[in-house]
Amino acid sequence: MASIVEGLGFAPDAGRLSMERAMAEVRSARAVVIASGDARIVVVAAEAFDPVLAGVLAEAGATDAALVLPAPRLNKMGAPRVQPGAVVLPHLDAARVAHLSLKPDARIDAPVAPATPAQAAALELLAQALVLPAAVTCAVPEEKAAGLLTVTVDDILSFRAAEVASLAIVGRAPVPLEGAPETEFVVFRGGEGLRDQVAIIVGRPDLSRPVAVRLHSACLTGDLFGSLKCDCGDQLRDTVRRMAEADGGILLYLDQEGRGNGISNKMRAYALQAQGYDTYDADAALGFDLDQRRFDFAAAMLRQLGVSAVRVFTNNPQKIEALKAAGLNVVADQRVLGRPTAENVRYLASKRDRAGHYIDFEALAARAPD
Structure with missing residues (x-):
């Protein structure tokens, strides 16, 4: 028997559907999986990363944890880059993630590796979802990641x-x-x-x-x-x-809103402007380029x-x-x-x-x- 999708004569774009759902997941503080070839990483928006999520990932056996940040944020933190980078996270520490992703005067205190294609795509996913451009990524055993939504790098970049x-x-x-x-x-x-x-x-x-x-x-x-x-x-x-x-x-x-950053990030930038930052320095401190x-x-x-x-x-x-x-x-x-x-x-x-x-x-x- 034909499925309802086939019966209606509708051929959905699976990639776009996955991306739309992934945007909703990260905005709702849930993890998603990003696939790049055979590689898989679990991604959580840094702004949603709390001790509960850290504990869940640790219990699932997470390895290779990193905080992925865009170049403007890394430049402000004393680690000049022209591309995104991945700050090594020896431990899944929610307080440290919050400090490194949000504090305007935070400095890099760990090695920074070039972002992988999947990690760079995670920042694009967050940008489309209008959340802070900072992602916690890690590797989790496949059976432990079962049930999480998977979206591919190509799905994200073509959206x-x-x-x-x-x-x-x-x-x-x-x-x-x-x-x-x-x-x-x-x-x-x-x-x-x-x-x-x-x-x-x-x-x-x-x-x-x-x-x-x-x-x-x-x-x-x-x-x-x-x-x-x-x-x-x-x-x-x-x-x-x-x-x-x-x-x-x-x-x-x-x-x-906010040169493409979204209203929540615009308010974060306004808070920094109240501390003396100009409009572009405030955006850079949050990880944004001059204009998104x-x-x-x-x-x-x-x-x-x-x-x-x-x-x-x-x-x-x-x-x-x-x-x-x-x-x-x-x-x-x-x-x-x-x-x-x-x-x-x-x-x-x-x-x-x-x-x-x-x-x-x-x-x-x-x-x-x-």
């Missing part, structure tokens, strides 16, 4: 591209906005792991000509609550207003909406280059300025000086409140 390829519109409706009454929200499923993305079509842009476009990464603190630490909310509302007053446009509202975001799926959203040429509203050269690399014709780019505040001026200067954002402080000063 982002598969999500872009599967991008699809799942809902759309008119949503009148203040100052932009003729506006439609179009919801896409796909792009970033297990999250929906939204295109806001303002007015009636002429798709036969270059369309005004902004790629706006979600910022809960700035967009919704008016945080003074950034200029995101100002940029969001200013872009919609300008589009409404001109020939319309499309704003992509992308679920990429990718924009290939944003270009795919625009193409599905019939857009081939754009005038992009951004200060970020990475977004411009990403749209070009994805095959869109970027005919012009325009700046989007918020209001300078005592709380965000250092942040804006860091984006200009360290990430090459096009931010004119004289123009900003002209927008400062009296």
Whole structure:
């Protein structure tokens, strides 16, 4: 008798399914197995590693334990690397794992080996799951790991591209906005792991000509609550207003909180900023590069909406280059300025000086409140 899957004529992508489940497992503080050829490692997110998990793994006969950290974190800890590394763990000590993975002033106190392909893939899995990029890995006898979800390195590394390829519109409706009454929200499923993305079509842009476009990464603190630490909310509302007053446009509202790090890691970075770190040093102390975001799926959203040429509203050269690399014709780019505040001026200067954002402080000063 045919299975229900065969009966429905549905051929699931086993690799994507394994990856989706693995993301849910690590977010729920459970271990998974990552397979690379004949090699198998058990992986636990360091942020979830506690004495109970340490005891379970020790009782299962775990060997070759290591804490896998990305290069930015290792560099901050005095062990310069350009690739991830694996800090040897002679004992499964939860307190030590927490210290090495989270404390901003922690220093490396054990040998660091190059990360294996499976260990490097573990960090990509954690990044997709939006948890701290630090993984406890070990070898466990096969019979002891029975029942744990297994995902392969190839499953992990191919997941982002598969999500872009599967991008699809799942809902759309008119949503009148203040100052932009003729506006439609179009919801896409796909792009970033297990999250929906939204295109806001303002007015009636002429798709036969270059369309005004902004790629706006979600910022809960700035967009919704008016945080003074950034200029995101100002940029969001200013872009919609300008589009409404001109020939319309499309704003992509992308679920990429904290430059792609997720809201929990963004708050960890904010806590470090309160101690004096700038925005990029805070991210590096947590193990993140300057910017974790990718924009290939944003270009795919625009193409599905019939857009081939754009005038992009951004200060970020990475977004411009990403749209070009994805095959869109970027005919012009325009700046989007918020209001300078005592709380965000250092942040804006860091984006200009360290990430090459096009931010004119004289123009900003002209927008400062009296």
